[in-house]
Amino acid sequence: MISQKAKYALRALVALARAGDSMMIGEISAQERIPRKFLEQILLELKHHGIVMSKRGKFGGYGLLMPAAQITFGQVLRIIDGPIAPLPCLSRIAYRRCADCLTEEGCEIRRVFAKVATSARDVLDRTTIADSLGRPGRMAAESVAVP
Amino acid sequence: MISQKAKYALRALVALARAGDSMMIGEISAQERIPRKFLEQILLELKHHGIVMSKRGKFGGYGLLMPAAQITFGQVLRIIDGPIAPLPCLSRIAYRRCADCLTEEGCEIRRVFAKVATSARDVLDRTTIADSLGRPGRMAAESVAVP
DNA sequence: ATCTACCCGATCAATTAGATAGAGTTTCGG
DNA sequence: CCGAAACTCTATCTAATTGATCGGGTAGAT
Numbered sequence: 001m002i003s004q005k006a007k008y009a010l011r012a013l014v015a016l017a018r019a020g021d022s023m024m025i026g027e028i029s030a031q032e033r034i035p036r037k038f039l040e041q042i043l044l045e046l047k048h049h050g051i052v053m054s055k056r057g058k059f060g061g062y063g064l065l066m067p068a069a070q071i072t073f074g075q076v077l078r079i080i081d082g083p084i085a086p087l088p089c090l091s092r093i094a095y096r097r098c099a100d101c102l103t104e105e106g107c108e109i110r111r112v113f114a115k116v117a118t119s120a121r122d123v124l125d126r127t128t129i130a131d132s133l134g135r136p137g138r139m140a141a142e143s144v145a146v147p
Numbered sequence: 148m149i150s151q152k153a154k155y156a157l158r159a160l161v162a163l164a165r166a167g168d169s170m171m172i173g174e175i176s177a178q179e180r181i182p183r184k185f186l187e188q189i190l191l192e193l194k195h196h197g198i199v200m201s202k203r204g205k206f207g208g209y210g211l212l213m214p215a216a217q218i219t220f221g222q223v224l225r226i227i228d229g230p231i232a233p234l235p236c237l238s239r240i241a242y243r244r245c246a247d248c249l250t251e252e253g254c255e256i257r258r259v260f261a262k263v264a265t266s267a268r269d270v271l272d273r274t275t276i277a278d279s280l281g282r283p284g285r286m287a288a289e290s291v292a293v294p
Numbered sequence: 295a296t297c298t299a300c301c302c303g304a305t306c307a308a309t310t311a312g313a314t315a316g317a318g319t320t321t322c323g324g
Numbered sequence: 325c326c327g328a329a330a331c332t333c334t335a336t337c338t339a340a341t342t343g344a345t346c347g348g349g350t351a352g353a354t
Contacts, residue, residue, distance in 0.1 A: 002233050002260070004312065010256050024330070033247045038313055044332070057321025058329045073259055086149050100180045108279040109157050112220055112270065113149070119266035123259065132255040151343065171299070185344055191301070204352025205298045301350070319332070
């Protein structure tokens, strides 16, 4: 399960992408039904990671810092929830050896979950906020296809 | 991330499958480096779900109740960790509507994670304990293939 | 009888999730 | 310059979950 926080972060980014320009925290909060103060934290975190930018003061607000077609779900999930990998010994951003595992190559569990991790990353690192906005059909790879 | 508990459960089952017959908790615990009392809980839970059986008294122990080729990773994970789905609204065993989501069909987040869930289940529900025991190569689907 | 090994409920410490609070800082209109 | 609006940041809180331990209970073999 992904955290509620990550879901909120993705929803906020989708809202910003759909709006096409900057929005105030209050607007996003109301439109997406996200607790306002919680959303503040989330957007701040996304800002610190260079995903969004903000303008302070009256008529301030948040806007995307990168094109929506360059922000992947994987990127956002890693910022908010940490590793996507189902086991610490399979994480690329926060690898940790399993303390109770003798040899990594011989680990049956690891072998199976490596496949799960690969296919999850396949989807999450290829799907962008812009992709998710489109009609239910085609996403990622197919988005560049010729009609 | 799957829980430590689920990892222990899978490791215990793999150990039982490899051994080919029943083992005492103490043996599994020592061989797999799993805290003994914690392992008791886990095996008990697996027993309640019909995955393993036990014999009490002197020379007692645990054994697989189903052939290792019929116990899937998905099955074990659902017993120990609950739903595999990354969102409650995508779970088959514990569906819950997202409280903050207006329409399920229009939810961009859901659409993307539905793909992740499908590919995770593809692996986890097709891979059995027996599969994981084999040589690093071939698993699941391919195991019935003609040479 | 009694030793062994499983059965099972209670408890516990540490961490995390989800959220709220509040003081501070920047920016603008007038 | 003033003050309202809006973002910034750190601290704190509560409930739930995780990972684990404890201590007795009960069945079975000798």
